[in-house]
Amino acid sequence: MNKGPSWFNLTSITLGMAFLYLPIVLLVIYSFNAGRNVAIWEGWSVKWYFALWQDQQMLDAAWVTIRLGLLSASVATILGTMAAITLVRHGRFFGRSLFSGMVSAPLVLPEVILGLSMLLLFVSIGFDRGFWTMTIAHITFTMCYVAVVVQSRLVSFDRTLEEAALDLGCPPLRTFFSITLPLILPAVISGWMLAFTLSLDDLVIASFTTGPGATTLPIKIYSQVRLGVSPQINAICTIIIAVVALGAIVASLQLKRAETDRRRAEQMAAAGR
Template structure:
């Protein structure tokens, strides 16, 4: 067994890798507090661009659209993704299972450009007016599979003897699900919701294909303004978006760890009961 620590080559590789990934983000956050308007020249610390951001009506409206879109799509995707996960784990072998599984996991591997273009062609064929609701449908479609994967991983290791005990005591199946199953898989469900919310919050490609008049999200607004030049209030808006996504990822990670701990605890209780 090798008791030595990581080699110098590994440390340098890890340091360069993290610097390549996160140094631009760190610089963006730092320059969002720049006192000067020129984003390339540091002129001291200031929060005036965050104050100016709240006076930018276009960015505020875009942020409100983004939050409403993320909340609605994440909630619906969580319900549908949980149902899909239960079907995949509990329904056994049924006709069309392979097709259903493939369609459920397709958004995980398909490029976002392909997903966005396919959704656009669908809405054009159905003569849907593109706007907030078309973006919502598109976001539900591509975030639902992430929820299904997270919940399915929890259901695979779920101890069904707890449900069987409730059913033996006369509890109806529906009540058993809400009283026994759902509380035990709730951390995974919440993790799926946070993940879906985060993915919808910072999506640009799919929203660009399915958006319409009066439904501009914050990533689209930022991208359109950055093409004309980076302004300090854009740095402030990006910093806030990074903070929200970071908090969402941390919450999802903590929920997944909690779900794993509860799974281990339930297995130990079931083993002790035997």
């Protein structure tokens, strides 16, 4: 007989959730604090949000971060998906172990090592550091996460759907875009969101590979926090939380819709057989 979760489990979950989300709730609340001292509540106000729009340096850093995340996540998703297909579909080939290890290496290597190695590479080849060096670095360390997510989906993929399309005369490339890609789209979207989040959050690797005029938002926030927490930092962090939460909700709905379409396609294919 199932008696439900014990009081110990409920208490542990409650404390864990409070430890994770209570600081975020406090940050959001204090972003509406009327006073400049972030430790003393002086009433409700939205003046720090208006002051944020007057901080051109913070806005420039936010724009660099968004562009960096969108570009690096998109390229990493394409490369990571190609790497996952290669590892799953092409079986044993010469250099497979080396290729698999190189794809998975950024998962276990410390970010300091990755950032330093990227820095040495760009310095040795004479590549001026800036936006594009950060983009290359972010693509390098986020691609492996996409590959792992997509690879886990391809392992359980029903290849009879592709074989049926090929038997009916559909070219391989069209089969991929018409059959394979829609069915693995939830994993691809999840990989893109994970890559975008990692790029948005990165501080260590960006610090090694950044250059003049390419300051990201984490670097900007970190440099200001060292001198004291400003209410504007609470405001921009609240905006980021809202955007990420909205994106997570939209992605969740999209993934649920894609999963429903996938199941409907598999049921139709099974009925056709």
